[in-house]
Amino acid sequence: MKISDLGEFGLIKKIKEQSKGRSPSTLIGIGDDAAALSLSPSKKLLATTDMLLEGVHFDLSYTDLYSLGWKSAAVNLSDIAAMGGIPRFCLTALGIPSTISVEQIKEFYKGFNALCRKYNVDLVGGDTCRSEKGLVVSVTALGEVEKSKMLTRAGAQPGDLIFVTGTLGDSAAGLELLKAGYRGHGTGGRGKGSKSAIRNPQSEIARLITKHLQPVPRTEWGRKIALSGCATAMIDISDGLSSDLGHICEENRVGAEIRADQIPFSKDIHKAADHLKAIPLHYVLSGGEDYELLFTVPPSKLKKFLSLKISSTQIGTIIAGNKMFLRDDGKRVVLKPKGFNHFARAEYSL
Ligand code: ADP
Ligand code: MG
Numbered sequence: 391m392k393i394s395d396l397g398e399f400g401l402i403k404k405i406k407e408q409s410k411g412r413s414p415s416t417l418i419g420i421g422d423d424a425a426a427l428s429l430s431p432s433k434k435l436l437a438t439t440d441m442l443l444e445g446v447h448f449d450l451s452y453t454d455l456y457s458l459g460w461k462s463a464a465v466n467l468s469d470i471a472a473m474g475g476i477p478r479f480c481l482t483a484l485g486i487p488s489t490i491s492v493e494q495i496k497e498f499y500k501g502f503n504a505l506c507r508k509y510n511v512d513l514v515g516g517d518t519c520r521s522e523k524g525l526v527v528s529v530t531a532l533g534e535v536e537k538s539k540m541l542t543r544a545g546a547q548p549g550d551l552i553f554v555t556g557t558l559g560d561s562a563a564g565l566e567l568l569k570a571g572y573r574g575h576g577t578g579g580r581g582k583g584s585k586s587a588i589r590n591p592q593s594e595i596a597r598l599i600t601k602h603l604q605p606v607p608r609t610e611w612g613r614k615i616a617l618s619g620c621a622t623a624m625i626d627i628s629d630g631l632s633s634d635l636g637h638i639c640e641e642n643r644v645g646a647e648i649r650a651d652q653i654p655f656s657k658d659i660h661k662a663a664d665h666l667k668a669i670p671l672h673y674v675l676s677g678g679e680d681y682e683l684l685f686t687v688p689p690s691k692l693k694k695f696l697s698l699k700i701s702s703t704q705i706g707t708i709i710a711g712n713k714m715f716l717r718d719d720g721k722r723v724v725l726k727p728k729g730f731n732h733f734a735r736a737e738y739s740l
Contacts, residue, residue, distance in 0.1 A: 394488070398518050401492065401518055405518075408496065409506075411512040415479075420513065420515055427514060427532070434534065435534060437531075442462050442465075442529075453603060454497065455498040456504075459497070459498035459499055459503075460501035461605060463501075464505055464604070465529075466531035467531055468626045470607075471613075472541070473533070473612075474616025475612070476534055476613065478533050479512050479533075480511055480512070481514060481516045482502065483517040484519070486519070486520060486526075487521045487524060511531070535616065541615070541616050544623060547642070550707070551708075552704065553703065554685075558653060559656075560598050561681070562673035564598035572595050572599065574599030574603065594658035595665065598662055602679065605680070608681065608682060608683045611683060611701070614700050618698050618700065620691040621687055624684070625638055630675055631674050631684070645709045645711040645712055645715070646714045647714075648716050650717065650719070675728065676728040
C-alpha cells in the first residue's frame with residue numbers, strides 16, 4: 391500500500407497500534423503533543439540520538455527494513471549501554487520517500503519493536519515526514535543510570551588495562567560480504583535489478599552479515615561493568631577500534647598500547663577469510679559498527695574485576711603521552727585514528 395493512500399496520521403495510527411507502550415513509566419506515549427514519562431528519582435537521565443541516512447549509512451539493495459528498524463534501535467541502545475545505563479524509552483523520526491510502502495514501514499517497526507521489547511524499551515513518540523530523496527531515520531533513546539555508577543569516556547589513567555567485550559571486526563567483514571553480493575538468512579534486501587551476483591551464504595558468512603545488519607547492543611554487559619565499580623572509562627566501538635580508543639585517549643590526555651595478538655576475533659571471520667579482501671585486523675582497527683564496549687580497569691581493581699567473570703578480553707594498556715601504538719609481531723607501530731568519519735576526505739588520516 392502506498393503511504394499517500396494512508397496519509398501521515400493514518401500511518402502514525404498504524405505505528406501506534408504496532409508499538410503499544412508496556413511500561414507503567416510511560417504515562418502518555420504516542421498520540422499526544424509530547425510523551426509523559428516517569429523516571430526513578432535517584433537516577434540520572436541519559437539521552438542520545440543517532441541518524442541513519444539512506445546512501446550514507448545503509449543501502450536498501452542489501453538491507454531489509456526489518457534489519458534497519460532493529461539496527462536503528464540497537465545503535466542508540468549501545469550508546470546508553472556505554473554509559474552503564476538502563477535504556478527506557480525511544481522516539482523515532484522518519485523521512486519517508488514515495489518509493490517506500492506502508493508494508494515496508496510495518497517491517498521497519500517489526501524489527502525496531504523486536505529489539506526494544508528485548509530490553510523493555512517503550513516507543514513513546516516521534517515524527518513522520520515526506521523525504522524528497524532517500525529514507526531518513528533518526529532515533530532518540532532515553533535511559534537512566536545511578537549517579538554513582540555512570541561511566542563516561544573520561545577517567546582512564548596511565549597503567550589502566552584496556553578491555554573489550556565480544557569479538558571485533560565482524561560487522562565490517564559482514565558489510566564487505568554484502569558489497570560483494572553475499573546475502574544472509576532472511577535479510578534479503580529489496581534488491582536492485584537482477585543482482586545475479588547474489589551468492590548463497592555459508593553459515594559463517596550469514597553470521598557475519600547478521601552482525602552487520604542486526605547488531606546486538608551490550609546492554610547487560612554495560613550494566614554489569616558499571617555496577618562492578620571496577621571500570622574507570624567506557625565507550626562503545628561504533629567507528630572502529632583506532633577511532634574510539636582515540637576518543638578515550640584524547641579525552642584523558644593519555645596514550646595507549648594495543649597488542650594485535652590479544653584482539654578477540656570470531657571463528658567466523660577466520661573461516662570467511664578467503665572471501666574477504668582485507669585481513670581481520672584491518673576490519674577491527676578502522677571498520678567500525680561492532681557496537682562492543684571498550685573500557686578501562688586500573689590494576690588495583692583487576693583481581694575483583696576478573697572474579698566477576700564479565701566476559702571480555704584485555705587488549706592493551708593506557709600509557710602516558712598522547713600516542714597510540716600497536717604491538718604486532720614484535721614491532722611497535724604508531725596507530726592513527728582511522729575509523730569512519732563523515733566529513734573526512736578519502737585520504738583522511740591524523
Ligand atoms: P505534532 O504535530 O504535535 O508534532 P504529530 O502529528 O507529528 O504531532 O504526532 C502525533 C503523535 O504521534 C505524537 O505523539 C508523536 O510523538 C507521534 N509520532 C509521530 N510520528 C511518529 C513515528 N514515526 N513513530 C512514533 N511516534 C510518532
Ligand atoms: Mg510532529
